[in-house]
Amino acid sequence: MTISVCVVGAGIIGLSTALQILQNNSNSKYEVTIVAEKFGRGTTSSAAGAILEPYSVGNTPIHMQKRWFSKTLDWIAQLGNDNPGLIGIHQLQINYFFTDDKPDPYWKDWLPGFRKVTAIEKKIACRNSSVNGWCLSTFCIDTSKYMAWLTKRIEDFGGRFQERKLTSLNQLSSYDIIVNCSGIGAYSLVPDPSVTPARGQVMRVKAPWLQHSCVYEDDKTISYIFPRQLFQSGIVVLGGTYQVGNWNTNIDKNDSKKIFENCCKLIPSLKNAEIIEETVGLRPTRPSVRLEIETRNVDQKEIKIIHNYGHGGAGITLHWGSAIDAYKLVEQLSSQGKLSSKL
Numbered sequence: 001m002t003i004s005v006c007v008v009g010a011g012i013i014g015l016s017t018a019l020q021i022l023q024n025n026s027n028s029k030y031e032v033t034i035v036a037e038k039f040g041r042g043t044t045s046s047a048a049g050a051i052l053e054p055y056s057v058g059n060t061p062i063h064m065q066k067r068w069f070s071k072t073l074d075w076i077a078q079l080g081n082d083n084p085g086l087i088g089i090h091q092l093q094i095n096y097f098f099t100d101d102k103p104d105p106y107w108k109d110w111l112p113g114f115r116k117v118t119a120i121e122k123k124i125a126c127r128n129s130s131v132n133g134w135c136l137s138t139f140c141i142d143t144s145k146y147m148a149w150l151t152k153r154i155e156d157f158g159g160r161f162q163e164r165k166l167t168s169l170n171q172l173s174s175y176d177i178i179v180n181c182s183g184i185g186a187y188s189l190v191p192d193p194s195v196t197p198a199r200g201q202v203m204r205v206k207a208p209w210l211q212h213s214c215v216y217e218d219d220k221t222i223s224y225i226f227p228r229q230l231f232q233s234g235i236v237v238l239g240g241t242y243q244v245g246n247w248n249t250n251i252d253k254n255d256s257k258k259i260f261e262n263c264c265k266l267i268p269s270l271k272n273a274e275i276i277e278e279t280v281g282l283r284p285t286r287p288s289v290r291l292e293i294e295t296r297n298v299d300q301k302e303i304k305i306i307h308n309y310g311h312g313g314a315g316i317t318l319h320w321g322s323a324i325d326a327y328k329l330v331e332q333l334s335s336q337g338k339l340s341s342k343l
């Protein structure tokens, strides 16, 4: 008996969910097809910074965030250790500086080495003794490399890919189970009007002399500088914007100017850096991540949908744990035995 599963979306959420299902596919129970309008570049996931740290996930219950985060951290740490550099994962220490006095974040014990920045760090790394800040250690992922690796693993396990833009999930009624990982696309595809873009623009520059990661936040801006040290490419990610309700996926030259100028204020040597590329992504924010089963009737047929979208500014941070829970829902549906599976 084979159960046909269609995963909608080839961003980090769709790819990791498809791989979860295929990795656990004993006796070839599932036939998995990934349908997406965009693969690789063009997804929000490929535009991300991208570090592991909970950010902008609305009211998603903290115990769920913690579970997803800890599964993701374990997975990424192991992959990074087993394949140093090869799949785009490396560890980094980040200094955060703020002009206001923030309370410690709820996730401070989820990451190694969380502490307040010292007076010397403020002076050397920020040249401003009046700021507050934290220091922590986490993982950074080059999502293009990592998603290419996930894609290859899915192919090795027999997963299939289809490039197609859907106008409704009902178009997939021939599948036994649909897993909706459409990110910002869920706004019109579900449709779910609570999905709102938080537009992020970043640039990649060549600055091989730069080793230290840094985030600076005041009442008007947030600037970040993440060198990708491990790959010796000299590439440094500079960000960024967080524009709620902005659907523009084109580069905004005003944003480019502000990002570059703000990062140069923080680290003046960046003014000599060559700009390699700029990217934009729409963070799929919503009141909370949606991970649940929906049953619909389409042309007198009951269709089963597992939603896994709305990860806001933390899709990279939570992807693997969220994929594990989505896979559990696939198992739950398949064990109910009401699917019109092929015999």
Ligand SMILES: Cc1cc2nc3c(=O)[nH]c(=O)nc-3n(C[C@H](O)[C@H](O)[C@H](O)COP(=O)(O)OP(=O)(O)OC[C@H]3O[C@@H](n4cnc5c(N)ncnc54)[C@H](O)[C@@H]3O)c2cc1C
Pocket: 008, 009, 010, 011, 012, 013, 014, 035, 036, 037, 038, 039, 043, 044, 045, 046, 047, 048, 049, 050, 051, 052, 053, 164, 165, 166, 167, 181, 182, 183, 184, 185, 186, 189, 199, 200, 201, 202, 239, 240, 280, 281, 282, 283, 284, 309, 310, 311, 312, 313, 314, 315, 316, 317, 318
């Ligand atoms: C600048 C920036 C920096 C970020 N930094 C971080 C960070 O440091 N850490 C972190 O955890 N997160 C970060 N994020 C957030 C993170 O990138 C997102 O949470 C994550 O990429 C969402 O992944 P996704 O797979 O849900 O969406 P996407 O990557 O957008 O994938 C959605 C997929 O669904 C497909 N799709 C959508 N609609 C349809 C349709 N109608 N028909 C067919 N296919 C469809 C798309 O083509 C695509 O393949 C950042 C985001 C941005 C923009």
